[in-house]
Amino acid sequence: MPELTQITDFTRLFSNNIPLIDSRAPIEFKQGAFPHTHNLILMNDEEREEIGTCYKNKGQAQAIGLGHQLVQGKVKDQRIEAWLEFVKNNPNGALYCFRGGLRSQIAQQWIYEASGIDYPRITGGYKALRRFLIEETDRIMQKIxxxxxxxxxxxxxxxxxxxxxxxxxxxxxxxxxxxxxxxxxxxxxxxxxxxxxxxxxxxxxxxxxxxxxxxxxxxxxxxxxxxxxxxxxxxxxxxxxxxxxxxxxxxxxxxxxxxxxxxxxxxxxxxxxxxxxxxxxxxxxxxxxxxxxxxxxxxxxxxxxxxxxxxxxxxxxxxxxxxxxxxxxxxxxxxxxxxxxxxxxxxxxxxxxxxxxxxxxxx
Missing domain, CATH: 3.40.50 (Rossmann fold)
Incomplete structure (x- = not known):
């Protein structure tokens, strides 16, 4: 599989109201998100909690295995279908998870495998975007x-x-x-x-x-x-x-x-x-x-x-x-x-x- 696209130009994202897929669980999305963002999950709250417990107790490999176990078959197909619908309606968009890590990589990969579309993911994910906005608020207020x-x-x-x-x-x-x-x-x-x-x-x-x-x-x-x-x-x-x-x-x-x-x-x-x-x-x-x-x-x-x-x-x-x-x-x-x-x-x-x-x- 080719190396899929990542986005690092956060100013362009926000200046142009780029539509975004937030692949985090609903509980994370409710705590904080961005305008023009849709919560289309990889895992729901219960799945995320179960996988998190597995990661703490048994390590990353076991947690990834459990994740694929929980999100497979019809559940996986429904989530990919929701992403593909969004991609179709927002071809200029992008996706992210919390840190730009495994969840958004998996979502990006599954979108590519299902459609051949290289839908970009955001480097550093939500955490990087949030830090960027805090720093920009301070920088711009110093300037204007x-x-x-x-x-x-x-x-x-x-x-x-x-x-x-x-x-x-x-x-x-x-x-x-x-x-x-x-x-x-x-x-x-x-x-x-x-x-x-x-x-x-x-x-x-x-x-x-x-x-x-x-x-x-x-x-x-x-x-x-x-x-x-x-x-x-x-x-x-x-x-x-x-x-x-x-x-x-x-x-x-x-x-x-x-x-x-x-x-x-x-x-x-x-x-x-x-x-x-x-x-x-x-x-x-x-x-x-x-x-x-x-x-x-x-x-x-x-x-x-x-x-x-x-x-x-x-x-x-x-x-x-x-x-x-x-x-x-x-x-x-x-x-x-x-x-x-x-x-x-x-x-x-x-x-x-x-x-x-x-x-x-x-x-």
Missing amino acids: TPVVIGGQTGCGKTLLLNKFKNTIDLEGLANHRGSAFGNTTTPQPTQINFENTLAIELIKQQHCAHLIFEDEGANIGANHIPDCIQVKTRQADLILLDASTEQRLQVSMDAYVIDMCQNFIKLDSQHGFSNFANYWLTSLEKIQKRLGLERYQALLKKVNTALSMYQEQDNATGFYPVIEELLVDYYDPMYDYQIQKKMDRVVFKGNAEEVLSYLKTFA
């Missing part, structure tokens, strides 16, 4: 100049950032809006997946002299922002976006009420509104301690009234006083306290049109 946009809750920072290409949308990558009400209708990525996707975005944007970030804390929901990004963005020029309370109310109504409710219903037509109501009630409960019991109970009453009105009359206006109170009495004092510590970094302040015009100088 970040610009940070801040502003009060609901002022439309994300909407503004979406008008530019040279941005890193940390909240989008974390699938969270970065507050007690920041959950979306779907779960956040694992920390590893968040870091992987973030690194890939940086690789794609690394030729920009400036990258625009939103002002964030150390964490976005359950995801931690890598330290090298925190260090650079906390030293960066800060641009403040101004918006009236009315504008902020409308942005927040769209994001946290209208769109959120629609998204819950799209996801589950039967229980969508109940899930939306639960989102509001659990989010409010998260800030109960900060609000104090009296304020919390008053707001809870308003939220329940707003939910009833929305469900029974399709009228969302009951949320306006709730959101206004949260913005003005809860979020604004916290923002005012935090922004005072950063005023020495502020280089520009203005409304959406003015900030948009200013930011174009960094595009």
Whole structure:
């Protein structure tokens, strides 16, 4: 058999969204993977565990023998068929296992034997790709100049950032809006997946002299922002976006009420509104301690009234006083306290049109 192709150019893989076969077991894939990757296994979780035990107790040769015993006949044919289907649909793709060793070599070999196709495998596998992304995040952040946009809750920072290409949308990558009400209708990525996707975005944007970030804390929901990004963005020029309370109310109504409710219903037509109501009630409960019991109970009453009105009359206006109170009495004092510590970094302040015009100088 000829020597089959290996890939060492990881930048090209991620820059071009090359589709990948991840031949690891499902338990490994769930812990961390990459975008545009499909988990098409050589071994399932039980087989992997059994072979691992055999390797520890009896050595590599016995473990390989057991592997061929477990993955043969119909099981082997089904797994090869799944790989060949992927290869047919993604002729420019590649495959990997954990270290680029035996599992991906076997998969590559079986694909070749079944089809004559030399489908490349990635040198060093998942471990090498993961290490590469961590190192690239650090290298690129040292190289680029970040610009940070801040502003009060609901002022439309994300909407503004979406008008530019040279941005890193940390909240989008974390699938969270970065507050007690920041959950979306779907779960956040694992920390590893968040870091992987973030690194890939940086690789794609690394030729920009400036990258625009939103002002964030150390964490976005359950995801931690890598330290090298925190260090650079906390030293960066800060641009403040101004918006009236009315504008902020409308942005927040769209994001946290209208769109959120629609998204819950799209996801589950039967229980969508109940899930939306639960989102509001659990989010409010998260800030109960900060609000104090009296304020919390008053707001809870308003939220329940707003939910009833929305469900029974399709009228969302009951949320306006709730959101206004949260913005003005809860979020604004916290923002005012935090922004005072950063005023020495502020280089520009203005409304959406003015900030948009200013930011174009960094595009």
